[in-house]
Amino acid sequence: MAVARHTPPDVVGVASSPDEPAGPQTFLPSACAVTGMKNTGGSRGAKRRAGEHAATAVEDGMVVGLGTGSTAAHAIRAIGDQIRDGLDVEGVPTSFQARQLAIEEGIPVVDLDEVPGVDLAIDGADQISDGQLIKGGGGAHAREKVVDAAADRFLVVADPSKRAETLDGAVPVETLPAARPVVEHEIRALGGEPSLRRAERKDGPVITDNGNVVLDCEFGPIETPDTLAEQLSMLPGVVEHGLFVNLADEIHIGTAEGVTVERL
Numbered sequence: 706m707a708v709a710r711h712t713p714p715d716v717v718g719v720a721s722s723p724d725e726p727a728g729p730q731t732f733l734p735s736a737c738a739v740t741g742m743k744n745t746g747g748s749r750g751a752k753r754r755a756g757e758h759a760a761t762a763v764e765d766g767m768v769v770g771l772g773t774g775s776t777a778a779h780a781i782r783a784i785g786d787q788i789r790d791g792l793d794v795e796g797v798p799t800s801f802q803a804r805q806l807a808i809e810e811g812i813p814v815v816d817l818d819e820v821p822g823v824d825l826a827i828d829g830a831d832q833i834s835d836g837q838l839i840k841g842g843g844g845a846h847a848r849e850k851v852v853d854a855a856a857d858r859f860l861v862v863a864d865p866s867k868r869a870e871t872l873d874g875a876v877p878v879e880t881l882p883a884a885r886p887v888v889e890h891e892i893r894a895l896g897g898e899p900s901l902r903r904a905e906r907k908d909g910p911v912i913t914d915n916g917n918v919v920l921d922c923e924f925g926p927i928e929t930p931d932t933l934a935e936q937l938s939m940l941p942g943v944v945e946h947g948l949f950v951n952l953a954d955e956i957h958i959g960t961a962e963g964v965t966v967e968r969l
């Protein structure tokens with residue numbers, strides 16, 4: 706996946722309430738103390754801060770979408786801590802990995818057909834530009850999109866390296882194995898260059914939790930993600946792609962100073 710171009714987040718002040726109006730706000734380390742967040746350094750610390758801060762939005766009785774990846778994992782662990790402190794929630798995992806972690810953390814896991822809806826989802830991203838996302842670095846984007854889109858409120862958690870001026874990373878496209886040649890052909894016709902994602906510790910492709918393959922598709926700078934998202938969605942054989950357009954409600958970016966929250 707191409708390296709994201711960094712855009713410094715706007716830092717406009719210290720937010721005091723989750724009900725603050727739209728616009729970027731920064732939660733400084735003092736806020737970390739209030740929320741019990743660990744103040745560790747580096748990208749790992751930034752991911753932890755973002756995940757743990759987003760988890761403070763979880764309230765008693767909620768159904769929570771549990772995202773996949775290293776940043777969302779921090780949120781899942783923080784929810785586990787809250788459950789041990791008496792919080793009563795249910796979690797809808799977005800992948801095998803998220804489900805395993807949720808079970809380890811004592812979070813009751815449920816499927817979408819067992820709950821009336823999803824109150825809140827917390828999930829990571831591979832690239833973020835103007836509130837639009839590329840996801841699927843872990844191949845979980847199909848289930849993630851279902852759960853994140855179903856949520857009343859979708860919080861994205863990330864470290865600053867995920868910010869970009871323009872989305873330009875490879876777009877993961879989950880594809881029915883039997884449809885791969887025709888989907889590759891159609892993606893080239895759209896100006897993309899597909900590459901079958903291969904497993905690192907097995908000969909052959911990565912197989913998703915849904916039994917499909919992933920094509921990582923380079924399109925260069927994606928100036929109109931909504932158009933490309935629509936075009937990819939229409940291809941027969943495409944199960945789901947990693948462009949998340951107009952789905953995010955809040956972007957929580959962990960930084961060395963705290964957490965910047967942008968409400969969209």
Ligand SMILES: O=C[C@H](O)[C@H](O)[C@H](O)COP(=O)(O)O
Nearest residue numbers: 774775776829841842843845
């Ligand atoms: O399929 C994986 C997901 O979309 C992840 O949320 C995404 O890859 C970000 O992962 P991480 O937080 O580990 O960078």
